[in-house]
Amino acid sequence: xxxxxxxxxxxxxxxxxxxxxxxxxxxxxxxxxxxxxxxxxxxxxxxxxxxxxxxxxxxxxxxxxxxxxxxxxxxxxxxxxxxxxxxxxxxxxxxxxxxxxxxxxxxxxxxxxxxxxxxxxxxxxxxxxxxxxxxxxxxxxxxxxxxxxxxxxxxxxxxxxxxxxxxxxxxxxxxxxxxxxxxxxxxxxxxxxxxxxxxxxxxxxxxxxxxxxxxxxxxxxxxxxxxxxxxxxxxxxxxxxxxxxxxxxxxxxxxxxxxxxxxxxxxxxxxxxxxxxxxxxxxxxxxxxxxxxxxxxxxxxxxxxxxxxxxxxxxxxxxxxxxxxxxxxxxxxxxxxxxxxxxxxxxxxxxxxxxxxxxxxxxxxxxxxxxxxxxxxxxxxxxxxxxxxxxxxxxxxxxxxxxxxxxxxxxxxxxxxxxxxxxxxxxxxxxxxxxxxxxxxxxxxxxxxxxxxxxxxxxxxxxxxxxxxxxxxxxxxxxxxxxxxxxxxxxxxxxxxxxxxxxxxxxxx
Ligand code: AMP
Numbered sequence: 001x002x003x004x005x006x007x008x009x010x011x012x013x014x015x016x017x018x019x020x021x022x023x024x025x026x027x028x029x030x031x032x033x034x035x036x037x038x039x040x041x042x043x044x045x046x047x048x049x050x051x052x053x054x055x056x057x058x059x060x061x062x063x064x065x066x067x068x069x070x071x072x073x074x075x076x077x078x079x080x081x082x083x084x085x086x087x088x089x090x091x092x093x094x095x096x097x098x099x100x101x102x103x104x105x106x107x108x109x110x111x112x113x114x115x116x117x118x119x120x121x122x123x124x125x126x127x128x129x130x131x132x133x134x135x136x137x138x139x140x141x142x143x144x145x146x147x148x149x150x151x152x153x154x155x156x157x158x159x160x161x162x163x164x165x166x167x168x169x170x171x172x173x174x175x176x177x178x179x180x181x182x183x184x185x186x187x188x189x190x191x192x193x194x195x196x197x198x199x200x201x202x203x204x205x206x207x208x209x210x211x212x213x214x215x216x217x218x219x220x221x222x223x224x225x226x227x228x229x230x231x232x233x234x235x236x237x238x239x240x241x242x243x244x245x246x247x248x249x250x251x252x253x254x255x256x257x258x259x260x261x262x263x264x265x266x267x268x269x270x271x272x273x274x275x276x277x278x279x280x281x282x283x284x285x286x287x288x289x290x291x292x293x294x295x296x297x298x299x300x301x302x303x304x305x306x307x308x309x310x311x312x313x314x315x316x317x318x319x320x321x322x323x324x325x326x327x328x329x330x331x332x333x334x335x336x337x338x339x340x341x342x343x344x345x346x347x348x349x350x351x352x353x354x355x356x357x358x359x360x361x362x363x364x365x366x367x368x369x370x371x372x373x374x375x376x377x378x379x380x381x382x383x384x385x386x387x388x389x390x391x392x393x394x395x396x397x398x399x400x401x402x403x404x405x406x407x408x409x410x411x412x413x414x415x416x417x418x419x420x421x422x423x424x425x426x427x428x429x430x431x432x433x434x435x436x437x438x439x440x441x442x443x444x445x446x447x448x449x450x451x452x453x454x455x456x457x458x459x460x461x462x463x464x465x466x467x468x469x470x471x472x473x474x475x476x477x478x479x480x481x482x483x484x485x486x487x488x489x490x491x492x493x494x495x496x497x498x499x500x501x502x503x504x505x506x507x508x509x
Pocket of ligand 1: 024027028029032052053057
């Protein structure tokens with residue numbers, strides 16, 4: 001994935017080249033080689049790049065170059081020249097770390113701003129010069145409300161993980177922020193996935209953007225080996241513990257759908273002698289940072305995370321991702337498996353799939369345009385079931401965001417928003433106001449095994465016959481069976497036109 005181009009040939013300033021050399025990068029990644037010249041030219045940009053491709057440096061480096069090359073107009077404390085908006089605290093911290101790393105030889109200043117932490121140090125920091133502000137939208141709005149930050153000097157706006165930022169959970173906040181930005185500015189949108197819907201919204205924000213796409217749209221990273229273990233929900237915890245021990249996995253990122261599920265799984269693994277920690281929106285920032293640090297250092301072998309908390313977890317050489325439950329939004333699968341196989345390394349992603357989740361699996365395979373190898377592990381094999389029932393899935397509620405469906409085993413079919421409807425998906429510390437993960441209420445979401453047992457529980461007791469090629473070894477791929485999704489053809493597109501009417505056509509320099 002490294003290109004022939006050199007960083008020097010991209011025209012980056014010498015202090016940046018020195019910092020890049022310190023970071024040990026020998027050549028730009030494809031996204032960097034394509035995006036950096038476009039950003040340096042000053043135009044808007046829509047960049048579709050998978051996570052782990054080096055996209056952060058892809059915007060950080062040219063921004064640092066631009067800001068250092070031209071003098072600030074009307075510099076004042078708390079008046080940033082560049083605003084980088086991201087959906088989560090972890091990602092905010094990591095992006096700002098990159099800004100510091102690459103900008104260490106430049107006289108530019110940066111600050112990170114997110115919720116869930118005391119606001120006072122942020123007030124203090126905003127009393128000094130801040131050239132680059134990395135923020136989550138919720139806390140940024142709090143500061144705007146308190147007039148502690150002034151966005152009238154923003155020359156460059158970045159939306160990282162733009163598909164999230166333009167999603168229904170964030171769109172209102174984003175529009176409020178856009179309304180106070182100067183019209184003349186450069187807009188950069190980076191994302192791993194771009195649904196047509198999000199692309200339409202992005203186009204309302206961008207002016208004549210350059211487009212960069214380093215992987216096919218919505219394509220799962222080809223560096224990641226993917227497999228599915230068919231296993232009843234009630235046996236997943238035992239299977240996971242078995243796999244970790246059997247393969248001697250030392251660093252595994254596991255995704256669960258709920259915070260409660262993450263806690264329970266981490267506890268169970270700990271009990272089984274596998275050091276594990278959970279990371280999600282109900283944990284304090286301190287606990288999240290500690291869990292992440294423990295995971296990075298190897299002290300914690302298994303990090304159990306919810307989707308949103310996992311955003312921004314950037315661990316070099318993370319070898320193994322496990323989907324304890326499949327996400328009900330297929331794009332999330334791409335994000336999840338993108339946590340491994342980063343920066344050209346290979347990785348492996350295993351999904352533990354109960355029969356109730358087959359519909360989600362089919363949607364994922366449709367999105368990534370390939371079938372995922374099915375693997376069976378001795379002792380955890382589901383009993384055969386009538387072929388006709390394989391495609392059974394819960395009925396879809398009438399109106400959904402991002403194709404969310406009710407979750408298997410959930411007793412509250414009325415919720416039906418995959419827990420992330422209008423209340424927002426971020427967790428930038430305004431969760432207490434019903435946003436982000438906090439707003440994704442779990443009370444009604446039955447955990448499998450807790451009032452939400454899959455209805456065909458009892459099939460596949462441990463001790464079933466060995467049908468696959470053994471633990472973790474790929475069995476023969478079974479191509480996804482065609483399926484009829486109820487109501488799929490009658491899907492109504494949502495109107496897009498008015499989304500950015502509050503702030504029409506911004507323009508780059
Ligand atoms: P990102 O996609 O921005 O999250 O970056 C993924 C990883 O790639 C990070 O750990 C970066 O430090 C690393 N990285 C970024 N650019 C390069 C490069 N040109 N060469 C090698 N590694 C890189």
